[in-house]
Amino acid sequence: MLILDESASTDAKYGGDPADRSIESLLDAGVILVDKPRGPTSHQLTAWAREMLGIQRLGHGGTLDPFATGLLTMMCGKATRLTEMVLTGDKRYLALLRFGRDVSEEELNEVLENLTGEIYNVPPLESAVKVRVRTREIREMPLLETESESRLAAITITCNAGTYIRTLARDIGLILDTTCELLELHRDQTGSFDQSHACTMQQLTDAIFLWREHEDDRALRRLIAPVEAILTHLPRIVVKDGAVAAISHGAALARPGVVSLDEGIERGELVVLESLKGEAVALAETNSAASKIASMEHGEVARPKVVLMQAGIYPQTWSKD
Numbered sequence: 001m002l003i004l005d006e007s008a009s010t011d012a013k014y015g016g017d018p019a020d021r022s023i024e025s026l027l028d029a030g031v032i033l034v035d036k037p038r039g040p041t042s043h044q045l046t047a048w049a050r051e052m053l054g055i056q057r058l059g060h061g062g063t064l065d066p067f068a069t070g071l072l073t074m075m076c077g078k079a080t081r082l083t084e085m086v087l088t089g090d091k092r093y094l095a096l097l098r099f100g101r102d103v104s105e106e107e108l109n110e111v112l113e114n115l116t117g118e119i120y121n122v123p124p125l126e127s128a129v130k131v132r133v134r135t136r137e138i139r140e141m142p143l144l145e146t147e148s149e150s151r152l153a154a155i156t157i158t159c160n161a162g163t164y165i166r167t168l169a170r171d172i173g174l175i176l177d178t179t180c181e182l183l184e185l186h187r188d189q190t191g192s193f194d195q196s197h198a199c200t201m202q203q204l205t206d207a208i209f210l211w212r213e214h215e216d217d218r219a220l221r222r223l224i225a226p227v228e229a230i231l232t233h234l235p236r237i238v239v240k241d242g243a244v245a246a247i248s249h250g251a252a253l254a255r256p257g258v259v260s261l262d263e264g265i266e267r268g269e270l271v272v273l274e275s276l277k278g279e280a281v282a283l284a285e286t287n288s289a290a291s292k293i294a295s296m297e298h299g300e301v302a303r304p305k306v307v308l309m310q311a312g313i314y315p316q317t318w319s320k321d
Helices: 023-028 042-053 078-086 105-114 165-176 201-214 218-223 241-248 290-295
Strands: 029-036 058-061 069-077 091-099 117-120 135-140 143-147 152-159 180-190 224-226 236-239 258-261 270-274 280-286 300-307
Touching: 023 029, 023 069, 023 218, 023 224, 029 042, 029 078, 029 201, 042 058, 042 069, 042 201, 058 078, 069 078, 078 300, 091 165, 105 143, 105 165, 165 180, 201 218, 218 224, 236 241, 236 280, 241 280, 241 300, 258 290, 270 300
Parallel strands: 069 180, 236 270
Antiparallel strands: 029 069, 029 224, 058 069, 091 152, 091 180, 117 135, 135 152, 143 152, 236 258, 270 280, 280 300
16 A cells, blocks of 8 residues: 555544444445355345345345255445446356266366467347347356266356356367256355355344344354445545535545555545454545655546435535635
């Protein structure tokens, strides 16, 4: 981080550590990671959670097919604004494949290696999105295990968001000149989240019951992460209390309001504007690179695209005249 104002301090009377937020605040801007079971759609699970929590705004990112299991990210309140903008991190899947003929480990490894990198990935006909040719990046695709008698193979796939694994399985079969059926699919990583962050729908149901019926929110607080949890991969600009108040009203960030920033920030980059207490104030687009910002004395540094902090949490320090 480039420190531009070592003397900056924050007033403890306003705002607070994201980890100490109330249930109400978390439901206004929080994230729930659910371990989706096989059967229901991602939309159905989200609708059930929305009804149980009694909130109007609860969306999900990274849809899983009904037969697939694993990590499903649900976003509460203001966090839903980040669905398309932020939940684009890599995904990791465990896939179980069944082939129409005997396939040796050697030839399967060769195919997996050839399909690692940039590939064409067309959505299957049953997909809800428009069928068109596009490219996706397969980061890694190691073979985990094979069972020759059943013609089964288990592989791990680390890839771009939006990669259709069913299409990938079909392509593996085409290259091997046989059928390749995707029997099971489990997502165990999405962006910066892994399986250890997830809860089951039963655990979520029980936590909501304790909160609703017994006024005990301890379990539910452990299952809802503050919105900052899905922003950890973005570069940061830390701002002063006065700038927090202005930005929460939609104002641009000016150079005098900057405390520190990631030194690798480029012009036009999406960044998190963060308070000295670690609160996400807004997502913004920078007007200049970090090196230029450091040399500036005045002028606009970044313009908010999505304001996350409610106005009024920090007092305004400017005149209304």
